[in-house]
Amino acid sequence: MSQNRPGLPSPTLSVLTEGYWKAAGEGRLSLQRCGGCGAHRHPPTAACYRCQSLEWKWDDLPGTGTVFTYTWVEHPVHPATVDYVPYNVAVVELDGVEGEPVRLATAILGVDRDSLVVGLPVTVDFDPTGDGVALPVFRATG
Numbered sequence: 001m002s003q004n005r006p007g008l009p010s011p012t013l014s015v016l017t018e019g020y021w022k023a024a025g026e027g028r029l030s031l032q033r034c035g036g037c038g039a040h041r042h043p044p045t046a047a048c049y050r051c052q053s054l055e056w057k058w059d060d061l062p063g064t065g066t067v068f069t070y071t072w073v074e075h076p077v078h079p080a081t082v083d084y085v086p087y088n089v090a091v092v093e094l095d096g097v098e099g100e101p102v103r104l105a106t107a108i109l110g111v112d113r114d115s116l117v118v119g120l121p122v123t124v125d126f127d128p129t130g131d132g133v134a135l136p137v138f139r140a141t142g
């Protein structure tokens with residue numbers, strides 16, 4: 001895995017989020033899945049939103065989805081993003097999810113203002129930030 005956007009800071013890991021970031025570092029998009037009712041959820045939480053079970057495991061998804069919404073950032077809000085403006089921040093609704101839709105805040109790489117549209121089919125890619133973790137990002141499918 002090569003860095004698509006060198007210099008971006010790594011996420012802060014916690015007991016609940018560590019599995020998500022490390023799976024991404026291994027090239028997998030993995031979400032919490034409830035051991036009681038099977039619902040996926042994100043961001044990670046201790047209990048299921050649907051049945052309140054505290055049992056869960058990581059579950060790999062196919063890594064496809066569609067753009068739910070997006071915006072273009074014109075002014076860098078962090079020194080690490082100075083070289084990347086304008087860049088997009090997008091919300092992707094993931095395929096293969098049980099329960100309520102799971103929408104991920106992310107970025108769509110390799111698109112421009114004409115090609116990034118709501119409903120665009122996308123496939124996950126991973127942007128390593130070091131220490132064995134990566135940021136899940138997406139590219140247009142096909």
Ligand code: ZN
Nearest residue numbers: 034037048051
């Ligand atoms: Zn549940």
